[in-house]
Amino acid sequence: MLDEPSVGLHPRDNDRLIKILKSLRDIGNSVIVVEHDPDMINSSDYMIDIGPKAGEYGGEVIYSGDIKDITKSKDSLTAKYLTGKLKIDLPARRRSANGHVISIRGASENNLKDLNVDIPLGVFVCITGVSGSGKSTLISDILYGALKKRLEGIYNEKIGQYREITGHQHINAIELVDQTPIGRSPRSNPVTYMKIFDQIRDVFGSQAGSKVRGFSAGNFSFNVPGGRCETCEGSGVIKIAMQFMADIYLECDVCKGKRYKSEILDVEYNGKNISDVLNLSISEAITFFKEYPRITAKLKILDDVGLGYLRLGQSATTLSGGEAQRIKLAYHLSFQTAGEKTLFIFDEPTTGLHLYDISKLLKCFNELIAKGNSVVVVEHNLEVIKCADYIIDIGPDSGNKGGEVVAKGTPEEIAKNKKSFTGGFLAKLLK
Numbered sequence: 001m002l003d004e005p006s007v008g009l010h011p012r013d014n015d016r017l018i019k020i021l022k023s024l025r026d027i028g029n030s031v032i033v034v035e036h037d038p039d040m041i042n043s044s045d046y047m048i049d050i051g052p053k054a055g056e057y058g059g060e061v062i063y064s065g066d067i068k069d070i071t072k073s074k075d076s077l078t079a080k081y082l083t084g085k086l087k088i089d090l091p092a093r094r095r096s097a098n099g100h101v102i103s104i105r106g107a108s109e110n111n112l113k114d115l116n117v118d119i120p121l122g123v124f125v126c127i128t129g130v131s132g133s134g135k136s137t138l139i140s141d142i143l144y145g146a147l148k149k150r151l152e153g154i155y156n157e158k159i160g161q162y163r164e165i166t167g168h169q170h171i172n173a174i175e176l177v178d179q180t181p182i183g184r185s186p187r188s189n190p191v192t193y194m195k196i197f198d199q200i201r202d203v204f205g206s207q208a209g210s211k212v213r214g215f216s217a218g219n220f221s222f223n224v225p226g227g228r229c230e231t232c233e234g235s236g237v238i239k240i241a242m243q244f245m246a247d248i249y250l251e252c253d254v255c256k257g258k259r260y261k262s263e264i265l266d267v268e269y270n271g272k273n274i275s276d277v278l279n280l281s282i283s284e285a286i287t288f289f290k291e292y293p294r295i296t297a298k299l300k301i302l303d304d305v306g307l308g309y310l311r312l313g314q315s316a317t318t319l320s321g322g323e324a325q326r327i328k329l330a331y332h333l334s335f336q337t338a339g340e341k342t343l344f345i346f347d348e349p350t351t352g353l354h355l356y357d358i359s360k361l362l363k364c365f366n367e368l369i370a371k372g373n374s375v376v377v378v379e380h381n382l383e384v385i386k387c388a389d390y391i392i393d394i395g396p397d398s399g400n401k402g403g404e405v406v407a408k409g410t411p412e413e414i415a416k417n418k419k420s421f422t423g424g425f426l427a428k429l430l431k
Contacts, residue, residue: 006037007351010130010380011425018043036354038082042067049076053356055309056281081355088359088383090430094410095369095389098122100170102143102343106163110137111403117392119143121170121343121374124365126388128379128414128422129406132398135378136347140176143376144345147174171374173342177328179321179351186235186249187223188316190282190307190327194334196298200312203292204274209267219264220274227264229255259313278313285312301330305364306357322352329364336371343374350381362387382429385422386411393420 002021006014018040021031025045035041049063052075063073073079080086097120107115112134119125127135141160149155150168182193191197198217204210205217219227222234232238232252236259240248251257258265258275265273270288272280280288282302289295302308305326316324325346332344350358362384365375379385391414393407407417414420415427 001032003034004036004352005033006035006040008131008348008380010128010421011039011382012421013131014039014380036352038355041078041082047078049073049078051075051077053077053309054306057309077354077356086356088355088362088387091387091389095123097390100167102147102165102167102170104138104143104162104165107138107142107160108162109141109160110134111399112137112142112160113403115394115403115405117405117408119376119392120390121167121341122369122372123374123389124369124387125374125376126379126385126391127376127394128385128391129394129402130396130398130421131380133394133396133402135394138394139345139376139378140347144174144176147171147343148176170341171343172340174345175332175342176345176347177325177332177349178347179325181316181321182319182324182327183316186237186315186317189278189313190302190310191278191312192223193316193327194298194302194331196295196312199292199295200274200277200289203269203289203295204267207267207269213263213267215264215267220260220267222259227260229259229261231255232259234259278311280312281308282310282312283308298330298334301334302327304360305330305333306353306360320352322349325349326361329361333364333367336368336373339372341372341374342368343376344368346375346377346379348378348380350379350384355383358383382425386426386429391422393417393422395421 005017009017014037025031033040041047044067047063047067047070048061051058051060051062062076063070063079070079071083100121101118102121103118105116127139129135137160142162145155145157145159146162146165147168151174182188191200201217201220204220205215222228228234229252231254236252236255236257237249238252240250242248260275265275267273282299286296286299286303307323307326349361368375377384385391388411391409391411392405393414395402395404395406396419407414407420407423411426411430414423415430417423
């Protein structure tokens with residue numbers, strides 16, 4: 001049993017993995033794979049598709065049967081992408097760079113071989129190459145670290161070895177949008193991270209029931225004393241420290257997981273109290289708060305990045321890395337300062353994403369670029385790579401056989417390069 005084994009694998013390595021899995025089957029074993037990769041799915045004998053979407057909008061068997069009969073499924077999103085009824089289209093045109101580049105000279109960390117490369121700004125750039133070729137070393141360890149220190153004056157992590165980096169004057173900031181948690185406390189959640197909860201508390205603080213009781217917006221915070229349950233300090237759960245195992249959380253037996261004192265829960269807006277609202281999904285909340293456009297504007301951004309199924313008050317500790325990453329993306333889309341030119345870096349953002357979610361992710365990249373930013377993505381997913389404006393392919397292979405720029409240019413130009421493994425797979429996709 002394997003859970004998304006294709007994560008972090010180049011299509012070349014994915015092909016090798018598929019052959020290994022088939023060989024395991026052929027010698028009498030049973031192989032179960034949880035996967036989003038189309039090639040892996042198409043190579044299977046039997047498919048069970050769960051959905052139709054995520055969260056409370058999923059949880060059903062949409063299709064179960066021979067992969068050859070997938071065309072019979074009318075409700076499966078997976079089937080629609082596999083059969084071509086839905087697809088991620090190539091961009092109508094490739095954007096041209098804004099005339100500025102970030103130039104890296106003499107990159108020599110790990111397996112990088114005194115590498116020189118120019119990264120164009122104002123466009124969508126993909127850094128590609130087989131697993132272990134040096135992509136993340138170049139972008140995360142050198143580019144991000146060096147520019148972060150140059151722009152902000154401090155960076156505490158180790159910066160990879162390089163001789164010179166120029167062009168930083170053409171950007172105002174650099175952001176690595178990764179899959180680290182948005183918070184480590186049960187009190188951290190999507191609406192606190194997006195700074196939506198302040199406005200929701202204002203709504204409850206302005207209700208007649210609040211005014212009669214002398215409550216203000218502050219009483220509806222679960223982070224400070226006042227209206228929160230003091231037994232669990234507003235988290236809704238009690239942490240039980242386990243000496244030799246991971247800590248466990250039990251529902252608070254005073255507030256029953258509702259976070260607040262009973263008198264706070266007596267105040268309602270549109271028939272729901274503050275705890276009820278925190279249990280709404282993002283999609284439900286967009287309709288519920290339709291009278292408050294400042295709230296719905298930010299909620300719609302979360303929905304646009306494919307997180308409409310999350311609960312407003314869903315604990316950060318329950319979010320996957322991919323969900324945390326998309327919340328961070330939504331934050332940047334929401335709080336982008338006018339006129340600020342930021343270089344956004346994403347390291348394999350499609351990890352754990354269905355093609356349906358990838359299509360939404362690509363729209364968000366385009367929105368960031370439309371606002372004057374630059375996007376650099378380290379990626380293996382061909383559906384993302386084909387949509388890039390410019391590709392820098394690192395290789396030709398992994399480890400000591402990698403660390404060089406094999407090809408650079410548009411996807412069409414990379415597809416013509418016989419030395420690039422990425423180009424060979426792109427050529428099939430661009431036909």
